[in-house]
Amino acid sequence: MAYLRNRWYVAGWTSELTEGGGVLARTILEEPIVFFRHGAGIAALRDQCPHRFAPLRLGTVSNGALRCAYHGLAFGADGECVRNPQGPIPKAARVRAYPAHEAYSMIWVWMGAASAADPALIPDFSCISDAPARVRTPGHSKVAAHYELLNDNIMDLSHVDFLHQSSFAQGSLSSVRPQVSTRGEAIRILWSVTDAEPSVINRQHGGGASRFDIDTEVVWHAAGNMRLAVTMRPAGGAPGPVLVIEGCHMMTPETLASTHYFHCGTRNFAVDDAALTAQRAQIARRAFDEEDKPMIEAVQRSMGADTDLLSRQPMLLAGDGGAVRVRRAIKAMVDAEHSQGR
Numbered sequence: 335m336a337y338l339r340n341r342w343y344v345a346g347w348t349s350e351l352t353e354g355g356g357v358l359a360r361t362i363l364e365e366p367i368v369f370f371r372h373g374a375g376i377a378a379l380r381d382q383c384p385h386r387f388a389p390l391r392l393g394t395v396s397n398g399a400l401r402c403a404y405h406g407l408a409f410g411a412d413g414e415c416v417r418n419p420q421g422p423i424p425k426a427a428r429v430r431a432y433p434a435h436e437a438y439s440m441i442w443v444w445m446g447a448a449s450a451a452d453p454a455l456i457p458d459f460s461c462i463s464d465a466p467a468r469v470r471t472p473g474h475s476k477v478a479a480h481y482e483l484l485n486d487n488i489m490d491l492s493h494v495d496f497l498h499q500s501s502f503a504q505g506s507l508s509s510v511r512p513q514v515s516t517r518g519e520a521i522r523i524l525w526s527v528t529d530a531e532p533s534v535i536n537r538q539h540g541g542g543a544s545r546f547d548i549d550t551e552v553v554w555h556a557a558g559n560m561r562l563a564v565t566m567r568p569a570g571g572a573p574g575p576v577l578v579i580e581g582c583h584m585m586t587p588e589t590l591a592s593t594h595y596f597h598c599g600t601r602n603f604a605v606d607d608a609a610l611t612a613q614r615a616q617i618a619r620r621a622f623d624e625e626d627k628p629m630i631e632a633v634q635r636s637m638g639a640d641t642d643l644l645s646r647q648p649m650l651l652a653g654d655g656g657a658v659r660v661r662r663a664i665k666a667m668v669d670a671e672h673s674q675g676r
């Protein structure tokens with residue numbers, strides 16, 4: 335399926351772009367892009383000099399412009415050449431500039447028509463930026479699979495009970511029928527369970543309670559941006575702390591066959607415990623790298639180069655409602671872009 339263009343995509347963590355004139359190079363929707371800081375903002379340019387096609391990521395940033403390392407042409411945040419060491423600036427000396435924005439500790443880039451790039455369309459991930467830095471676990475993984483398979487993985491958490499038995503499994507995500515709802519363009523799926531045992535990773539934080547009423551909610555925004563919140567209350571209204579574990583799971587296509595997976599978790603308990611943060615980050619990374627990623631990549635290999643799961647008419651289970659609704663929404667959005675000629 336074609337890419338959805340007129341959306342904001344996560345390109346990286348703002349911490350990846352240092353203040354000291356560094357650059358960040360990333361391929362997004364098959365387009366090589368280089369990011370750098372200029373003034374108070376972030377610039378995003380095509381990572382290819384129009385002179386001899388040198389990657390601009392090899393260049394250096396000074397005075398808000400990126401200077402090509404090969405023959406010294408310098409380009410500003412709008413992609414226009416601002417300096418030619420060999421004389422006047424040629425008309426053709428410009429590169430494509432992409433709208434870029436810093437929000438919620440992430441770098442966002444707009445891959446469609448620049449005139450439609452409204453930062454107000456960036457979905458709300460203040461759960462990440464509002465959380466103390468010491469409880470955040472930001473990460474980035476590359477996965478050799480189409481991004482919609484990664485959307486499926488978060489929208490259908492019934493896999494957790496089987497694939498992640500030593501960490502996140504709680505038994506109820508596959509036995510409870512989730513509720514799916516739509517609000518505007520956002521799609522929400524909610525698993526609610528009462529009087530349940532928490533997952534291994536959260537078990538020791540219940541302040542003595544051993545049974546909980548647990549809501550697990552995922553809210554999706556196009557094309558691959560999901561907020562996952564687990565809220566655990568002591569079962570039946572018993573006294574005790576309410577644990578909230580939130581996270582973002584952002585899938586940005588690199589190509590049709592590979593995906594950038596940006597992820598970050600936070601929590602509302604033991605917020606000063608840096609060792610616990612490191613431990614939880616390691617558990618989450620191991621679960622993804624050793625359990626999700628090999629499975630998702632195996633699914634993609636099994637499907638060959640196919641990116642359209644629904645056209646294969648897969649058999650569906652009770653937990654598929656959210657993932658299927660997201661796939662249909664993406665298809666409708668892509669079709670709408672193409673009928674409007676983008």
Ligand code: FES
Binds near residue numbers: 384404
């Ligand atoms: S390739 Fe960039 S200035 Fe020559």
Ligand SMILES: [Fe+2]
Binds near residue numbers: 487
């Ligand atoms: Fe998983």
